[in-house]
Amino acid sequence: MPAITYVSDSGAAHTVDVPVGDSVMEGAVQNSIDGILAECGGARQCATCHVYVDETWFNRLEPIEEPEEEMLTVTAAPRKPHSRLSCQIPVTKALDGLIVHLPPFQK
Amino acid sequence: MAGGVVVAGAGQAGFQLAFSLRSRGYEGVITLIGEEPHLPYQRPPLSKAFLAGKQELRHLALRPAPYYASQRIDFMAGETAASIDRVARRVTLASGSAVPYETLVLALGARVRPLPIPGAQLEGVCYLRSLDHAVAIRTRLQEARAVVVIGGGFIGLELGAVARSQGKDVTVVEMQPRLMPRVVSPLISDYYAKLHASQGVQVKLSAMPVEISASNRRANALVLSDGERIPADLIVAGIGVLPNIALAQDAGFETANGIVVNEYLRTDDPCIYAIGDCAAHPNPFAGTRVRIESVQNAVDQAECVAAAICGQARPYEDVPWFWTDQFDVKLQMAGLSGGYDRSVTRGDPESRKFSVFYFRGERLVAVDSINRPADHIAARKLLAARSRLTPEQAADESVDLKSANQLSATINSQ
Numbered sequence: 001m002p003a004i005t006y007v008s009d010s011g012a013a014h015t016v017d018v019p020v021g022d023s024v025m026e027g028a029v030q031n032s033i034d035g036i037l038a039e040c041g042g043a044r045q046c047a048t049c050h051v052y053v054d055e056t057w058f059n060r061l062e063p064i065e066e067p068e069e070e071m072l073t074v075t076a077a078p079r080k081p082h083s084r085l086s087c088q089i090p091v092t093k094a095l096d097g098l099i100v101h102l103p104p105f106q107k
Numbered sequence: 108m109a110g111g112v113v114v115a116g117a118g119q120a121g122f123q124l125a126f127s128l129r130s131r132g133y134e135g136v137i138t139l140i141g142e143e144p145h146l147p148y149q150r151p152p153l154s155k156a157f158l159a160g161k162q163e164l165r166h167l168a169l170r171p172a173p174y175y176a177s178q179r180i181d182f183m184a185g186e187t188a189a190s191i192d193r194v195a196r197r198v199t200l201a202s203g204s205a206v207p208y209e210t211l212v213l214a215l216g217a218r219v220r221p222l223p224i225p226g227a228q229l230e231g232v233c234y235l236r237s238l239d240h241a242v243a244i245r246t247r248l249q250e251a252r253a254v255v256v257i258g259g260g261f262i263g264l265e266l267g268a269v270a271r272s273q274g275k276d277v278t279v280v281e282m283q284p285r286l287m288p289r290v291v292s293p294l295i296s297d298y299y300a301k302l303h304a305s306q307g308v309q310v311k312l313s314a315m316p317v318e319i320s321a322s323n324r325r326a327n328a329l330v331l332s333d334g335e336r337i338p339a340d341l342i343v344a345g346i347g348v349l350p351n352i353a354l355a356q357d358a359g360f361e362t363a364n365g366i367v368v369n370e371y372l373r374t375d376d377p378c379i380y381a382i383g384d385c386a387a388h389p390n391p392f393a394g395t396r397v398r399i400e401s402v403q404n405a406v407d408q409a410e411c412v413a414a415a416i417c418g419q420a421r422p423y424e425d426v427p428w429f430w431t432d433q434f435d436v437k438l439q440m441a442g443l444s445g446g447y448d449r450s451v452t453r454g455d456p457e458s459r460k461f462s463v464f465y466f467r468g469e470r471l472v473a474v475d476s477i478n479r480p481a482d483h484i485a486a487r488k489l490l491a492a493r494s495r496l497t498p499e500q501a502a503d504e505s506v507d508l509k510s511a512n513q514l515s516a517t518i519n520s521q
Binding site for chain 2: 071
C-alpha cells in the first residue's frame, strides 16, 4: 500500500499505509490523524479536510475541478498555492511517499 | 467531573459532540450511547455511493474503533437510553445499568415513518435509514428487476437514481404534484422530474398508494388509488422520518415535532441539551422553530453544545446547507426556503447549470444551485452576512456574487 505522510502544523509527521483507491482524506480519518475533520465525508461540501500538499508533489496530482476550487475559497486556514481538499486526492501507486501538511485549524 | 457528559445517540450529532469535546480539551468522562451495533457512521452515502456499491463498508465509519479508546470516549454499542432520572442525574439503559451524568445531550435522531397501507409488513418492502437497511437493499438490488420507490424526496430519488443506474425498472411514486415538495421550488422539482424521466425512471406524481399486493406472502406490486398496479420485486418507502422524542417526553420535556430547546439548544433543564434530527430549535434562518435533518445541522449543533459545555455558550446560528446527488447532477442548497414569497433564477435551466434564489419580503432566505458550486458557496457567505442582495441583482449574471455584499451595501446606502 502507498505510504502517505501527514505533517501536523506543529511539525509532527505520521506516515500511514493507505489502500489504493481511498482518498488522502480517508487515509487520515481511518488512522485517526488529528487535523482532518472531513465533516461531509468527502462530498466537497465542507472544506474541513484542507491540506497543503508538499510542493514536490503538488504538480503530480490530478488538476483541481470547479467544485473543489470553490470550496477552497472557504477554508478556515488561509488558502495557499498548494492547497487541496484531501477528499479529492485518490491514492494511487504513483503517490507512494506523498507528503501533505495539515493546516493549524479546519473550522 | 464525576458523571461527565453522557450522549444519548451515536449518529452524526452524537459522535460529533464527543469528538468536539475532546478537540476542545474537555477532560471529563464522555459516554456515547449508540442503539445500533456499529461504530458511528456516515449516513449520506447510504443512499448514494455505498448503495451503488462504489463505497465499501470500511469507509463509512466516522472514526475507526481505536479512536474511541485513545480519546477516552466510552462508546457503548447496542445500548438504548430507556429513562432519565433528572433528580439523580442518571440515565437508565434498556439493559438495566445506570449511567450518571453531569451534562446529558440527547442526540436521539429519527426513525423512518412507517408506510400506512395494507401490505407494508410484507417481505420485499424496505426502508432506508440505517446501515443495516442499506446493506439489505444493496443485497436485494442484486436480484431485483423492478423497483418501486414510494416517496419522491431526497432519499427516494437518490435510491431511484442508483437503482436505475444499475439497469433496474424504476418507478418513483410521489403523493404531491411535484418532487421534493417540502424543500425545493417548483422549478427545481420540474428539473428533477425531467432528469429522472430522461434517465428512464417512471415518475408518478399526485399518486396515492393504497395497498401492496403479494404472492406467496412476498410483495409483488404497489396498487395506487386509481387502480393502477405497478409490479415490483423490491419496494422501498422513503416517506420521511419521525423524531425520537419518547425518552424526552417521558422525562417531562416539552415536545412539538421534536424536543423543544432554546437558542442554546438547551432544554428547560440546564443540564440537558438536544441536538440534530430530534431537536426543535429556534432557527434564525427559518425565523421560527424548526427541526432540521442534515449533516450540517448535526455537526454544527454538536459543536455549539460542545462549546457551551466548555464554557463558551453561544446561540446556534450556522447557515443551513444540504446536498443531494442524483445521476450526475449535484443539487446544493443553502438557507431555508420555507415560506418564500419570491424566487428568481440565475443562469439558464436549459444549460443544466442554474440557481434559484428565494426571498421572503426583501430578505434573501435560500439558494438552490444545480451544478453551480460557485453560486452555492457565495450563497452561504451572503446568508451568513445577512446580505441585502436584491432579486434583480441575484438574477443578473453580470453582478459578481462574491462582491455582492459590498455592492448591495453601496446601493442601499445611496
